[in-house]
Each structure stands twice: as structure tokens, then as C-alpha cells.
Amino acid sequence: MDELYAEAHHWEVNTGGETIHAKRMPGKWRRIKWLAASVWLIFFLGPYVQWNGRQAVLFDIPNRQYHLFGVTVLPQDFWMLSLLLLFFAILLAVATALAGRVYCGYFCFQTVWTDVFTWIEERLEGSPPQRRKLDKAPVDARKLRIKVLKHAIWLVIGFLTGFSFVAWFYGAGPLWRDFFVGGANAAVYASVALFTFGTYLLAGWLREQVCFWLCPYARIQGVMLDKSTVVPAYDVARGEPRGRVKKGDLEETRTTGDCVDCNQCVAVCPTGVDIRNGQQEGCITCGLCIDACNAVMDKVGRPRGLIRYASLDELEGQSVKPMLLRPRVWVYTAILALALSGIIYGLSTLAAIELKVLHERAPLYVQLSDGSIQNKYTLKILNKSETDLKVEISAEAPVPLTLMGAEEPIAVKHGEVTPAIVFIKIGRSDLDGERLPVTFVATTQLPDGTQVSAERENAFFGPSR
Structure with a gap:
């Protein structure tokens, strides 16, 4: 607990008292x-x-x-938006798990x-x-x-x-x-x-106060990191103890680490944190401190990489687990693949028209004076194209039928759902059960001459034999 308090004590959190x-x-x-x-x-x-x-x-x-x-x-296909939002949410989680707040720093x-x-x-x-x-x-x-x-x-x-x-x-x-x-x-x-x-x-x-106090992502990104996450990190073992470079110092007699305590890493940080105090809330993983430190290392003749993108495992000298062996990577990838597949499927199956069929429930059927059975249906035709269309309706069943109410093409405005009431009549002698499958087909021709259709299966009901 004392170590955690000491670490938090050195965090740089600008509460707005000064402009960075x-x-x-x-x-x-x-x-x-x-x-x-x-x-x-x-x-x-x-x-x-x-x-x-x-x-x-x-x-x-x-x-x-x-x-x-x-x-x-159209709004009826907006389920794809949910998959798209899921895709980007998981993609953000993947990026955070692998490279910290890289989205914050760059995008x-x-x-x-x-x-x-x-x-x-x-x-x-x-x-x-x-x-x-x-x-x-x-x-x-x-x-x-x-x-x-x-x-x-x-x-x-x-x-x-x-x-x-x-x-x-x-x-x-x-x-x-x-x-x-x-x-x-x-x-x-x-x-x-x-x-x-x-x-x-x-x-x-x-400015950076949004990252500290207003952005919800800054509050939850900490739980997405682990010891294998690659973030801008200061190599304590190599840099400490810090010390200024003095003229005439010899490399073999040097008693300080590679950090010359120039504070350039702090000077370039857009949120004002000192990366040498460890990973902290204000770090947006932009890597600008790496550029600053490398420039100083070049000037003093010391190797680059004192501050670099590295994981905690790497800095501690432990073996770094390959990305493909991390379970969370596979879980995230599977969710991304499912969401992306759903989006591609939805876009590839979008049709110019969509047909829905609602069967009248009260009464379920009517027996006409000639002995034939009649069912009533409400068709809902959605025009997804950008022009008004004339849609022809037909019906198919295993037995002969008569379709009434759709003798003329139905005018359907673009972007709207147009209802239509139709009736199907089947002779009593042709019914061999209480239920018979019926397929409705909506057909139209687009302005470019393309013929498109939509089908919807429903049922025809009659009395028991």
C-alpha cells in the first residue's frame, strides 16, 4: 500500500490551475x-x-x-447500426488492450x-x-x-x-x-x-482537462490494460539514477543512468505528465515523449529507447507472450468477425422492396356461398429504392387458388410502407387439411430496367376435414 501511495504521489495531474x-x-x-x-x-x-x-x-x-x-x-434495416457500433466498440477495446490509449493519442x-x-x-x-x-x-x-x-x-x-x-x-x-x-x-x-x-x-x-475529467473512456481504459499491453514507458533500470551530463565526464567513470534529467519528455507532453513516474491516467499514448527523449539521447551519445513503446513484462525482463497466444485477442477477434460478417450480410442482402404478410385472425377463414374457403391478408410493401414503384402481387400454393384485390399493380412511394388488403380463395375440395402453405410474391421493375422481387410465406386456413 505504501508503494502504491508513493507512486500516486508522483503522478502529474493538472487540475486546470495552469495552462499547459x-x-x-x-x-x-x-x-x-x-x-x-x-x-x-x-x-x-x-x-x-x-x-x-x-x-x-x-x-x-x-x-x-x-x-x-x-x-x-432505411430504419427497418437499422439493426446493422447496432452491429457497426459493436464493431467499433470492440475495435477500441482491442486497440486499448494491445497498445493502451492509442486512439486517444492519434485519432x-x-x-x-x-x-x-x-x-x-x-x-x-x-x-x-x-x-x-x-x-x-x-x-x-x-x-x-x-x-x-x-x-x-x-x-x-x-x-x-x-x-x-x-x-x-x-x-x-x-x-x-x-x-x-x-x-x-x-x-x-x-x-x-x-x-x-x-x-x-x-x-x-x-484541452487536456477533457481527457482528465470529461472523457468516459479515460475512466475505463485502465481496466483494459495488463502487463502485456504496449505503452510509452520509461526504462527505469537503464535511466536511474538520473544525472546531468557534465563536460569532461568519461563513459567508464559515469555513475548515473542514461536519463540526463532534461525534462524534455515532460515539456512535450500535451497533458503535462512525467512518464518517468510510470504509466498514469493522463498519458494518452501519443509517443511524443519518445521523440523528445530520442533527440536528447542522440545529442549526448547514448542509445535511443530510454523511453519507448514497451510492455511491463518487457521492462521487468520477463518473456513477452506473442499476441496470438493471448486469449483476449482471440475473443475480441471472434466478436469483430461476427459483427463484420453481420454488417456485410445485411448490406449484401438489401433489396429494393420488402414484403410482409399479416393473416387476418378474426375470423381465421370464411366459407363462401359456393362452398369455397376465403382468407384475408394485409400486405405491407416497403419501397427501399429512391423512386416510386409499381408493384405486382402474385400468390402460389400447392393447389389452385384465386387471388383477389391485387389485379392492378400497387403504387408504392419511395421510402414508405404501403399497405394493401388481398383475399385468397381455394375450393373446399382442394383442401386436404386445416392448414396450407401460401407464398406471396411482390415483383417490380426499377428505373434502370432491373427486375426485383420479394417473397414471403404465410398460411391458408380452412375447416377441419
Whole structure:
């Protein structure tokens, strides 16, 4: 318990009492961080990608249609969304189990936006010491000009974030047409305003405080790690005891470890933690401390890797279990495969029309004056295409039947469910039992000439023999 208290005592947790101005240093992990962050360009540019004359990906909530390139998903097929959410949730768990908060460090929108905001801050205000000096300086014309320009750029980025988000749901073209002339609805303006000031507040002001106190993932990621998880780690055995490098020191007479106590690993950390005190809540696994430490090791002529991606087992000199021998990897992989298979199956089996058949229960059947038996059915035809269709209905059974109520094609509007009532009549002499299978078939022709159909089996009921 004393050891745990001592370790926690050295954790660096900034509670918002000071603004962290992280130093920027070039390096391998900084380049990877920028490349990973560039994935978010899809968020801004995606709404402008066209597919067959319309926006390639459009979540059309008012019309309850979700267009994904050549596929249109309706609410009836939204079970695939559950599988998609499950897929990404498990993928996040896999990434955390294998490499800690790697999502936070490289892909999280909060981390990426904060990185962009602080990059702008550095371009305008200078290095971290210069920024701290400017913050403490009295307000004059120069400070006011720099601060106003910085916050204006932050607000513009926030506005573009909100505008791009709404474009995925409203349509990029219609949004540009309606937004600036007051033609959009109140929900559009409210959403853009919320994202504008939310982005400005979270990425510009709260920054790492979101990672510490607001993000639920930061609270649960600790239970996903184990001794085999690879995270940025300080090699205590190699680095301690720390000591400054002095001119004239000889390697063979050196009594200190490789850590020269330069604090560059702390200076570049976007959350202000000292990785030398062990893995802690504030570490977002971005690897920037590795770049800083490697640069210092190069200068003092010592091997790289004092801070590196490593597991606790590796640092303790224990054998590292291969990834494929870890049970949790197999469990996660199986869940991912099942979820992905379900999504692929759902997308591949989407049809232009869907048919459901409801049998009338009261009465179950009616005997007509000619002795034949009649059953009543309610058909529900869902048009998943983007155009109105004319659907023809037919029915099949092992015995001759007469279908009534579907002599003419049924007009079905796109994206809607159209009900239709039909009757089936079968001669009493043709019934050899109380129940007979009946198959309804809905057939239509799409605008491109493609013939599509949907089938649904039901039952025909009659009196007992």
C-alpha cells in the first residue's frame, strides 16, 4: 500500500490551475500523429463526394433514409447500426488492450483539434516560454491583436466543424444554399452553433482537462490494460539514477543512468505528465515523449529507447507472450468477425422492396356461398429504392387458388410502407387439411430496367376435414 501511495504521489495531474503549453519537437511519432490526424479530413471533405448524382454518404433523417454510396438503408434495416457500433466498440477495446490509449493519442477528435489549435497558437504567439510571457504581459495593442486573431481562427475552425457535421445530415449543396440566406431550419442553426462554441471551448480552453475529467473512456481504459499491453514507458533500470551530463565526464567513470534529467519528455507532453513516474491516467499514448527523449539521447551519445513503446513484462525482463497466444485477442477477434460478417450480410442482402404478410385472425377463414374457403391478408410493401414503384402481387400454393384485390399493380412511394388488403380463395375440395402453405410474391421493375422481387410465406386456413 505504501508503494502504491508513493507512486500516486508522483503522478502529474493538472487540475486546470495552469495552462499547459507543450513544446513541439519533430520526430517519428510526431509525423505518425499528423498522418493519423489527417484521417479527419474525411469529416470535412466527405459531404462533397458525389455518387450517381447525389451526395455519396447522406444521413437523411427527415426522410428516414441513409445513403451509403450505392446503398440506401432505411430504419427497418437499422439493426446493422447496432452491429457497426459493436464493431467499433470492440475495435477500441482491442486497440486499448494491445497498445493502451492509442486512439486517444492519434485519432480522438479532441486530441486532434487541440493539437491543431495549439499549433495555431504557436504560429501566432511563439514558443511555450513566449506564450507564457505573453499571457502574463499587460494588455496592449500587440497582445490584443494576437489574441483576437487567434480566437477568431479558433472560432472559424469551430464553425467549419459544425457546418461539416450538419452537411452529413442536411446535404452539403442544400446547406450552402440555405444556411447563409436564412432558409435552413432552427435545428441546423442550433447544431452549427453548438459545435462551433463546443469545439472552441473544448479544444481551445479545456484541452487536456477533457481527457482528465470529461472523457468516459479515460475512466475505463485502465481496466483494459495488463502487463502485456504496449505503452510509452520509461526504462527505469537503464535511466536511474538520473544525472546531468557534465563536460569532461568519461563513459567508464559515469555513475548515473542514461536519463540526463532534461525534462524534455515532460515539456512535450500535451497533458503535462512525467512518464518517468510510470504509466498514469493522463498519458494518452501519443509517443511524443519518445521523440523528445530520442533527440536528447542522440545529442549526448547514448542509445535511443530510454523511453519507448514497451510492455511491463518487457521492462521487468520477463518473456513477452506473442499476441496470438493471448486469449483476449482471440475473443475480441471472434466478436469483430461476427459483427463484420453481420454488417456485410445485411448490406449484401438489401433489396429494393420488402414484403410482409399479416393473416387476418378474426375470423381465421370464411366459407363462401359456393362452398369455397376465403382468407384475408394485409400486405405491407416497403419501397427501399429512391423512386416510386409499381408493384405486382402474385400468390402460389400447392393447389389452385384465386387471388383477389391485387389485379392492378400497387403504387408504392419511395421510402414508405404501403399497405394493401388481398383475399385468397381455394375450393373446399382442394383442401386436404386445416392448414396450407401460401407464398406471396411482390415483383417490380426499377428505373434502370432491373427486375426485383420479394417473397414471403404465410398460411391458408380452412375447416377441419
